[in-house]
Each structure stands twice: as structure tokens, then as C-alpha cells.
Amino acid sequence: MTDCQADGDGARSPMELYEKLNAQGETVRSLKTAKADKAEIDAAVQLLLKLKVDYKQVTGNDYKAGCPPSENVVMSDNGPAADGANDEDTVDPWNVATANAKGVDYDKLIVRFGSSKIDQELVDRIEKVSGQKPHRFLRRGIFFSHRDMHQVLDAYEKHKSFYLYTGRGPSSEAMHVGHLIPFVFTKWLQDVFDIPLVIQMTDDEKYLWKDLTLEECHRFTVENAKDIIACGFDVNKTFIFSDLDYMGASPEFYRNVVKVQKHVTFNQVKGIFGFTDSDCIGKISFPAIQAAPSFSNSFPQIFGGKKDIQCLIPCAIDQDPYFRMTRDVAPRIGYPKPALLHSTFFPALQGAQTKMSASDANSSIFLTDTPKQIKNKVNKHAFSGGKDTVEEHRKHGGNADVDVSFMYLTFFLEDDEQLEKIKQDYTSGALLTGELKKILIETLQPMIAQHQERRKQVTEETVKQFMTPRPLNFNF
Template identity: 65%
Template sequence: MAEEPVNKPTANEDDDFVDPWTVSGKSETGIDYDKLIKRFGSQKVDDEIIQRFEKVTGKRAHHFLRRGIFFSHRDIHNILNLYEAGKKFYLYTGRGPSSESMHIGHMIPFIFTKWLQDVFDVPLLIQLTDDEKVLWRDLKIEDARKMAFDNAKDIIAVGFDVEKTFIFNNLDFIGKCPAFYQNMVRIQKCVTYNQVKGIFGFGDSDVIGKITFPSIEAAPAFSTSFPFIFENKVLPCLVPCAIDQDPYFRMTRDVAARLKLPKPSLIHSTFLPALQGAQHKMSASDANTSIFLNDSAKHIKTKINKYAFSGGRTTVEEHRLKGGNTDVDISYKYLTFFLEDDDRLAEIKKEYESGVMLTGELKREAIDVITPWIQEYQKRRATVTDEVVEQFFKLRPLKF
């Protein structure tokens, strides 16, 4: 099989725009993920892979897999083969803190990562790229660090196992771990300025910190960056992430071969769309595009009723006659992420598309699913103290 392109894949004017900082779709139905797979050179998560997950783990596939929310991969077979052979690997994912509270779109990779940690019983590294936010935004180091710790509490509340999970923020951690910095330098030596421009589109006026940042996101994909966890053992890595982070790991996989280290495997998620429509993912910088984890039940209801783009018709009569369009309806799209009952989801789809269910009723379904999910989450979040965060950030071996 041909290796994926290392440089930024070329896109036509009609193509969706997806990079680590901007996501914009051309169609009202959202990003064309099949096209994105072809452009990025990844592989589709098909029925065979889903069945293999179930065979190897002995568990039913997560609904994110069954519904194509995690839709693309690089070398996932390698990880499944390793696990089947009784060999070890670890998980690595991350978050670029950009707001005091995360929104439900940020939760998608973490919900799935928790499932992976549980079913494979493996260690997990979570990188908080507060340095990235300082370099890309008008943000002070002190503010970025605070956001990182606030977001760490949001992430911990997903339910990760502290004995198997290490969380770190770059602005504090890199100075404490010489091996991590040494791997950063090894990576930097393998990538030219022209290559990093080609992959990420950096320009001559970009600050020099941006040019070196990709090496920081790449380093956790190598177990030798964490001798206090892995004792310099070389373990393969699986990275669950949204598809917009893939450019970092195309570069990392190219570097891995040159460093004679295992290439990280990846599994990519789609985006939870903004309330206003599927062309954009949720944004932390605009409260009205997103449902935040600290929103009250009243806020959630207001946001969905007021802002969630509808696939309904202009009049009730026309809707009853022609039915609604679930391909563009945001309330329905949110249900595909958060309603676990496959039969109920299929029933809602059928009723809405046939005109039996109206837009207001569909919005109520979304409110009734998302509100209790967030309320349960908020109960867990309230128990995450500074002392709990310290346990996750402590440099220590992990159980695996």
C-alpha cells in the first residue's frame, strides 16, 4: 500500500478546507469525509475493521465506530494484531486549550479514547498544547496555562483511570523531561523548513515558534519520550484524534521511519458540527455555535431551540407531505453522536424523514438526550479537585 502524502494534500476550489486550525465545508451537509480520505491518503474504517475490533476485544464496537463517527485510520490493523498477539501499545491524544470550559465537540475524541483505554486496558498520554495557543493566538503564557489546568479537569471528568493516565501541559512539562526535549530535537533535525511549510502552509511572516511546534506534538508518539513511564522500552502508539490533526502525524510517521521507531497508528473522527450548520465545527470562541460543558439546562434548551439549523420544511403542511432532511438537520446529527440506542435513532430518522415528526419535536429529542448527558458529566466534573489534577500530572510509572 502506498504511504500517505507527507506534504499538504492539494485541494481544488470546490473541496472542503481542513487543517489543524480551520475547518470549513462547501456543502450544507458538511464535510465530505470520503473525499477527505482520498485527499489525505488514509483508509476508511469499514465493516471489516469494525468486526475485527469486536473479535479482538470481545466487546461490541462503540457506537462512534458503528455510525462512522470514527471513520478513517492509518495502520489500525497493526494495533489490533499487536493486541491479539498479547503485545503492548499505548494511547496518545491531546487538546489545545482555548477556553475556560470545553464544549461537547471537544469531548468526542476523549469519549472514544476512554472506551479504547477500557477495552484494551492500556496506558494513555494526554498532551495539553498550551504553548500552541500562545503561538497562534493573542494569549499570555499565564492565561494559556490556566486554561490548560481548567481543561484538564474537564478531561479527567470523562472518567479516565488515574493509574493508567498521564496528563501534561507543554509549558510546564518539557523543562522537567530531558528525554522529551531530546526527541523533539531529533524530530526537528529530520524535517526541513520547506517540508514544514509544505505540510502546514507556514509563511515567511509566521513566528519561528510555529515552525518548531509540530515537533512538540510529534514527540509523545514515541514511547522513548517518557522514560519515567516506559523505562526506554519502544512501544507502538495509537492516536485517536479529529481528522484536522492528521497533518502532524503524517509528518511524525515520516520521521519515525528515519528514527527507526514505530510509526504511530491513527484513528480519525469526524467533527461535531456547529449549531448553525454542518459546514463548520463547533468553535470555543463563539458561545452561540456550541454547547459548553458548563451550560445550564436552560442554556442548552435555548441554544438548540434558537440556533440549531433545521432540516424541516417551510410550513407544517409541506413538512408533513415531504418530510425533513436529516442530512442537514443539526439536532439529528447531535443525536447520532449522543443517543446510544440504535433502534431509537433509526425510528427518529424514519419519523422525521416521513414528516410524522416535526422540527420542534426533533429538537426536543436532542434536548432530552444532551441535557442529562451534560448534567451527569457536571456531577463528575464537580468532584475533580486540584489534588485530583495533581495526581494525573505527577511524573510516575503507569500500570500496564
């Protein structure tokens, strides 16, 4: 599973984009001439539209067939644009970019992806069914979109249980705080609903997409698993698995992969994921591997042969294309569609329109950072919504909507009233940027230190326990 904020593959040149657009236009025409399946045509058209947006971003001009870009075109640096810019956000499993300092427009994304907004009614219903106060990620709209969550709750009320599935693409040894978001929320769901959880470590995906050896990818899986286990998951209800290990050890899992592969065409994955003729065949077949954990009989040691147990997937919304594909295929191979809960993206320190990068130590707070490093990073790099001078700030106040320190507090500060007071004080000018950063530093330092202490207790033997296929303590 790719990271919440994935590293991009790098900008393409104007001519490469132009040639790709020509080829994709030809693909759309061929599909229409052949009267292909509507889903295939729609997927191909969506990719064509996305490429046109990319082309305009890079060249500043609209794409016109037969008019290649001038060699003198200067590629746009996609730097921060003015507040409220109307450019279409780029959101896919490998790239997240926006021109808006407030971050991605999630309401537009819901419309584009065809998911449903998590409204107050759903939050209240989760509280009623679980008997617990909703997690702060739900209360604050950090998990903001869903697919079929009402259906999951309907079944749960009738004493028909479900299971959780989330994942991590282990591309480096150290994880940052943004990587924790799906796991913190998934642990809460596991605790309040008392259900099993499977966590997929897509080390195979990272090998296919990155310049890493298989051995490195597998080692990162084990190191990342330690950070995940340190979130407090129950070993009796949690199975963590490496694709590189589990695919070869579970005939049932691999059979589901093959079933999905048979029902998705090359044109569909090109349309959904933007794959090109020069991508390796491993990338093209990988989405089926991310789909397989959505089906309960992929884990016979946990669920026996049951294939009708509903799956709920908490993940960042950039992962949704994988599961739109999965939900399309599921009924055709006799399985229930997985339900989803989508989170917003965790912003980089430099601002919500930039991506966090595992290769840039200053783009986020890493789980290995010392208290001093945390303090220096926040003070030096956290994008501020404050004014240029103290006098100006006192008079006009700051903008909490674009201030990264405030954004981070919405993720990590538990007290709603305290958070609201900080926002009011900052907006009125009573609270200065330096004071806001100090509050964030004092929130993050103990949180990271406690995580590091818990991680120290996670031995290789503990990891092996979590990653051994076995029955979990649960009766369906």
C-alpha cells in the same frame, strides 16, 4: 493539539493571497531546479494547489500569474452553498470549512490524505479482538478513517500491547460538547484494551497561535484537564501533561523533539502546514513537539527505556498532517510509526458547513451550560432540515442529513434502533422539527448535568495527581 473544530486565523485579502501564490510558485520552481527531495517538492505543490483553491473561493476567479486581482473584487462570505456543492473542502489543523450543508466529504478526504476507510470488516475485528460491542462512534462511522489499525490489532493478538495518545489545545476556560468526542472514545479504548494513555495539553501551541499570555494558557490547561478527568479516566493508567511543564522536566521528551526537528526541513513544514516567512519560528518548530508523544521513550517513567511500543492516536482528522509528518520521520530515527483513528468533525449548531467557535457562545453547547441555556440554544440556533410549514413537513418530510439536531443525536444517543426510528419518522414527516429538537434537549440536559457533577468532584489535588510524572499500573 489543536481543537477538533479550530478557530481560523481570519480571511486573507485577495492581494495577500495573490502575493502568497506568487511566492509559493517561485518556491516550487526553485525546488524543482535544485532537484530537491521528492517529499519536499510534493509538499510545496500541495500548498500551491490549496492556495489556488483559496484564491478562487475569495475572488471567484482562477489565479493567473502576472494578473493581480482588481481592487474592486468583493471577498466571498463563504456562506452555505447548495446541497452537493463540488467546492474542495478546507481541512487543516486550524481551519475546517465546506460549502456542503451535509458537511465535509469524508470519502474524498480519505483519498486526499491517503488514509484507509474504517469498514465493517475492521469494526468486526475490533469487536472480536476486544471482546466488546463496538462503540457507537465506530458503529456509526463517526470514527471513519485509520492508519495501521490492523497492524495494532495483529500485535495485540500476539500479546504485544500498545498505548494511547491524544490531546487538547486549551484555548479557553470552557470546553464544548464537540471537544469531548476524542476523549469519550479514547476512554472506551482504554477500558476495553486495558492500556495506558498520555494526554498532551498543548498550552505552548495556544500561546504561539493566539493572543493569550503564557499564564492564561497554563490556567486553561488546568481547567480543561478537569473536564477531561470528568470523562472518567483511570488515574492509575492516565498521564496528562502540559507542554510548558513537561518539556523542561523530561530530557527524554526533549531529545525526541530535537530528533524530529533535525529530520524535517523548513520547506516540508511550509508545504504541510502552510507556514509563511512571517510566521514566528515557534510555530515552525511546534509540529515536532506534537510528534514526540508518539514515541514511547518520551515517557521513561511509564515505559522505561522502551522505544518500540506502538502508539495509537485517536483524533479528529484535521490533526492528521502532524502525524503524516511524524510517520515519515519515525523510521529514520528508529521508532515505530504511530497508528491513527480519525473522527469526523462535530458540527456547529448553525450547520455542518460552519465551524464551532469558542468565542461564539451560540455556536455550540458548552459543558458549563444550564438546562435552560441548552434548551434555548437548540430551539433558537440548531439548523433544521425540516420544511417551512407543518403541512409541507407532514407531506414531504425532513432531511436528517443536514439537520443538526439529528447529527448531534448520532453522537450522543446510545440506542441504534431508537436513532433509526427517529430518522425514519423525521424523513417521513411523522416527526416534526420541534419534536426532534425536544428529543435532543432531553438527551443533552442530563448528560451535561452529570458531567458538571463529576467535574465538581475533580479537585486541584486530583489534577495534580494526573499531571505528575509517575509509573502507571501496567506491565509490558
